[in-house]
Amino acid sequence: MAKTLAVSPLAPTAFPELPAIAGVEFASVEAGVRYAGRKDVMLASLAPGTAMAGVFTRSATRSAAVLDCQEKIGFQSAEGAAIIVNSGNSNAFTGRNGVESVKAVTNAVAQTLSLPESRIFSSSTGVIGEPLKHERITAKLSELAGKLSSDGIEDAARAIMTTDTFPKGATATISIDGQEVRIAGIAKGSGMIAPDMATMLVYIFTDAAIDREHLQQMVSALNEKTFNCITVDSDTSTSDTLLVAATGASGVRVTDQSVGFMEALRGVMLDLAHQVVRDGEGATKFVTISVTGASSDNDAKTHGLAIANSPLVKTAIAGEDPNWGRIVMAIGKSGAPADRDTLSIWFGDTLVAEKGWVSPTYREEDGAAHMKNQEITIHVDLGLGGGTAHVWTCDLTHGYISINADYRS
Amino acid sequence: MAKTLAVSPLAPTAFPELPAIAGVEFASVEAGVRYAGRKDVMLASLAPGTAMAGVFTRSATRSAAVLDCQEKIGFQSAEGAAIIVNSGNSNAFTGRNGVESVKAVTNAVAQTLSLPESRIFSSSTGVIGEPLKHERITAKLSELAGKLSSDGIEDAARAIMTTDTFPKGATATISIDGQEVRIAGIAKGSGMIAPDMATMLVYIFTDAAIDREHLQQMVSALNEKTFNCITVDSDTSTSDTLLVAATGASGVRVTDQSVGFMEALRGVMLDLAHQVVRDGEGATKFVTISVTGASSDNDAKTHGLAIANSPLVKTAIAGEDPNWGRIVMAIGKSGAPADRDTLSIWFGDTLVAEKGWVSPTYREEDGAAHMKNQEITIHVDLGLGGGTAHVWTCDLTHGYISINADYRS
Incomplete structure (x- = not known):
């Protein structure tokens, strides 16, 4: 964990220029969950009415945060929403303590941002089987809330890294009926060092307005041909999470007929999936x-x-x-x-x-x-x-x- | 292939003392199929009436020899039988040539030993995708027939090695109704060197008299808890073959009630299976x-x-x-x-x-x-x-x- 790995020879030359997505703000801080001297918690704040879709690991030993996200993902809401992610500790296989940590973090985020707890989605990635010092995260929530800004996505991509050798981002902009819609996403995975397990976390944001069920259908279908078609070593994480947030802030509605949007989303998902492979442990090809x-x-x-x-x-x-x-x-x-x-x-x-x-x-x-x-x-x-x-x-x-x-x- | 590997640190201290099995004779020769300076073809001759049972790879790309064995294994016969095995070339994915090579070898063995071709079982292990120079094998059949002896099993175990670092043998002797019955078996696997694929070959002999169907049931059931419970690297060979021959030459009949025999056979199979793992590529544990x-x-x-x-x-x-x-x-x-x-x-x-x-x-x-x-x-x-x-x-x-x-x- 302390060991710094050389950047993968398959890494892209630079982190891409990601556009601001209307309705999304980011903040990242050093909370010292496990790592020192680097940002390790990121918060994304999502505008009222944002439609959320997600795909999660099918592992039978999935983490408490994954189980919590799965419970919350299937509902539409007119409220805002938030995503909170820490690296350094996956809070997996931590028994009842793990469930309490998820509750503590999501509840504190809900209070800080005045949102219902059912709209707070959390992920944790890193070492497993160790209690998550969630108070280190909740102690930083005011600072995070104060730092929220529309251009913090690259810092967020860095904050969720564990043994990744480069931050991963991808974007697409398309025109629907003459109006621009933007998609930007970040991912982490899949470098590993004992005692970590592979974890892949992916967060994608768009300012398009999309019905929640329609978004979930698209995301589930595209996931089968993107993230579910990559493999580094056949070992499946307890924490894999893909969340897609459509804020609707562009005012542009995506319907069943908007083939261009699905194709653009597919491109962003595939780009991030490929970047995960390019950061595969020890990869040279x-x-x-x-x-x-x-x-x-x-x-x-x-x-x-x-x-x-x-x-x-x-x-x-x-x-x-x-x-x-x-x-x-x-x-x-x-x-x-x-x-x-x-x-x-x-x-x-x-x-x-x-x-x-x-x-x-x-x-x-x-x-x-x-x-x-x-x-x-x-x-x-x-x-x-x-x-x-x-x-x-x-x-x-x-x-x-x-x-x-x-x-x- | 030319590279000689150090003997596995997990190898047994010595090849076990295997008893002669009444009704079975072995011979091995240097045929130069691929290797020089070592025996690479073994022949086992089996007494009239020997019951044969077998289990084979379920690979969809299994070799011609495996397909041929599968066709022949399901019949009882009062005739003698034979097993012929070469190392150095697996004759897998060699198209119609592969089928013709199996036919040429089994036909020549049948003629040499005056047996029906349907009672000749063959295996090949080694490099894949290269034509088997079967004439190098058939040229040695007279020599092999002349050398058949009841104590040649250790040489046979060595002749079927490819990148194995030690020969593998196991035995058991049990008493049924006061009469002794012996089991002896040999195996190869699962060292590999490019361009070879893992191949596991196992041959077990007993002088017990067993009904063919009963023997097959026992072998299939035991295989599930022995060879099918080992793995080196999750990669399945195109040539895996387990053949068990019961010559009946001891005159001792094994029935459904002979629990001791099945337990002894299980012990031999498990011992050989463990030896294959102990010779796993690069294994230290x-x-x-x-x-x-x-x-x-x-x-x-x-x-x-x-x-x-x-x-x-x-x-x-x-x-x-x-x-x-x-x-x-x-x-x-x-x-x-x-x-x-x-x-x-x-x-x-x-x-x-x-x-x-x-x-x-x-x-x-x-x-x-x-x-x-x-x-x-x-x-x-x-x-x-x-x-x-x-x-x-x-x-x-x-x-x-x-x-x-x-x-x-």
């Missing part, structure tokens, strides 16, 4: 796995995740080894339908295998050349139907072992 | 995961495998880090029912967590002390029902990355 020709989209995703989670595939990529046999192996074990004799595999644009064997046109040096790139594409066509999926991952390197095994908690 | 209190045995196994396959759990063990939070995480993601508040976790005899939080009696130094052992036990009680399972695995170390990423194929 960004890998896109494209699956076509499966019996269904679900089967395509099952195959894609089997490839992306295979330690043998990931170590081969780390070693720049065009080891297509391991792709065949991963497809075979995935559990989804596959036929050895209709399977085709490409590395980049190079056809590697087809009709149950290596392609007659394949030359090992072509595959090896593609594997030297920092961005790798593996394309698999099952030859069975019309199902497709994209999955994104990184390689498995000595860096991963060092981060997770070499340093004692 | 042998880990037993014991799950109790699950809603069902299946759920217990799901939780056990989720823990055993978690890269975060495996790296924590490598780092001798009593990181029980990662156990909680793995249980949460497994998909099987779990209740955070009824969960208990032990490292060795030390109660670590209970009732949704760290145990008040737990001291970090006690957990840390257990993690320093070469043999680690993790016990999880779900507190939900009577389901139990045992799963065995090893840690995930820099050695695994080195074996699979550092050396180009």
Whole structure:
């Protein structure tokens, strides 16, 4: 935890310029929850009537904050709302104390901002199994409330980092009926150091006016093809949280017909999801796995995740080894339908295998050349139907072992 | 492949003394399939009337030899039988050529030993996607037939090794109605070096007389609690094969009432399964995961495998880090029912967590002390029902990355 990691070689060159989102203000402070000398709590204040949508970890051991958010997310309200997030302690597997900490924090935020407690959404990320010193957070609420401003989103992105090596942000601006609507989002994940668990937190804000149920439908659908299609190491956090807030402050209404908005939101979500992979522990390669020709989209995703989670595939990529046999192996074990004799595999644009064997046109040096790139594409066509999926991952390197095994908690 | 690996620190001190099994003879030769200067083909000849049972990989991309064995395994016969195995080439994902190679080898063995082709079982293990030079095997069949002897089982165990660091054998002798029955088995797995895939091959022989269907039922049931409960890296081979041959040459009949035989067979299978884990790539710790209190045995196994396959759990063990939070995480993601508040976790005899939080009696130094052992036990009680399972695995170390990423194929 004390160890500072070098910035990922796959990091973007800079944090993007994120526009202010009408109806949203941010503040961040140093509360000393666990880390010293850095901001570790962020507060986002949301205008009255903001529609909230969310997607959460399906872990059976999810944290108290996640359970609290899940209870609150399904209701529309004309009131304002707030999101409060701390890093340094995930308040997961902390028994009844954990529930009381969530209550203490959300109640204090509600009082500070004169909002109903049912509109306060909280997240915690960091070490697990240790009591959250929530009084360190509540002691800072007046300071946070006083600092709220529309341009504090980059500081907020930094405040939610744990072992991330760079802050993550993404934005989109689109025009609906000639009026501009903005989307801006931040995320943290998925660097880990013992004793932390992977946690992914994502907060996206828009000034569009959207019906809550419609927003939730969009977010749930898009999540399946963005955040639920990335994997660093197949291990699922107890705290994963994605919250989307639509303030409506632009006065522009998004309806079922606003295809452009959903596409823009998809772009922001995918950008943030990719940044999480680019900050994967020990990652040196960004890998896109494209699956076509499966019996269904679900089967395509099952195959894609089997490839992306295979330690043998990931170590081969780390070693720049065009080891297509391991792709065949991963497809075979995935559990989804596959036929050895209709399977085709490409590395980049190079056809590697087809009709149950290596392609007659394949030359090992072509595959090896593609594997030297920092961005790798593996394309698999099952030859069975019309199902497709994209999955994104990184390689498995000595860096991963060092981060997770070499340093004692 | 050319690289010689140091013998696993978890290896047994010596290959066990395996008794001759009446009705079985072995021979091994250097055929130069891929390796030079070592035996790489083994032949086992089985007495007339031998009952054969088998369990095979469920991979959708399984090899031609596996498919051929599966077709042949379900029939009883009064004829003799044979098993022929080569290392160095798995003949997997080799298209129609692969099928022809299996046919060529099994046909030639049938002719050499004057047996029906339907009684010849073959396996291949090693590099995938390369044509099997089966003529190198068939050229050696006369030599193999001439060398058949009842005491060749240790050489056979060595001939089927690929990147294994030690040969694997196990035995049991039991008394049924005052008459001795012997069981002896050999296995290979699961060291890997690019471009090989994990392959586990297991051959077990007994001189007991057992009805084929009864033998298959026993083997299938025992397999679920032995070989199907081990994992090194969650990657499933295209070639996994377990064959059990009961020659009947002892004249001792095993019936449904012969509980002792099934227990002895279980012991041999479990011993071989453990040896495969002890030869896991880069392994420095042998880990037993014991799950109790699950809603069902299946759920217990799901939780056990989720823990055993978690890269975060495996790296924590490598780092001798009593990181029980990662156990909680793995249980949460497994998909099987779990209740955070009824969960208990032990490292060795030390109660670590209970009732949704760290145990008040737990001291970090006690957990840390257990993690320093070469043999680690993790016990999880779900507190939900009577389901139990045992799963065995090893840690995930820099050695695994080195074996699979550092050396180009």
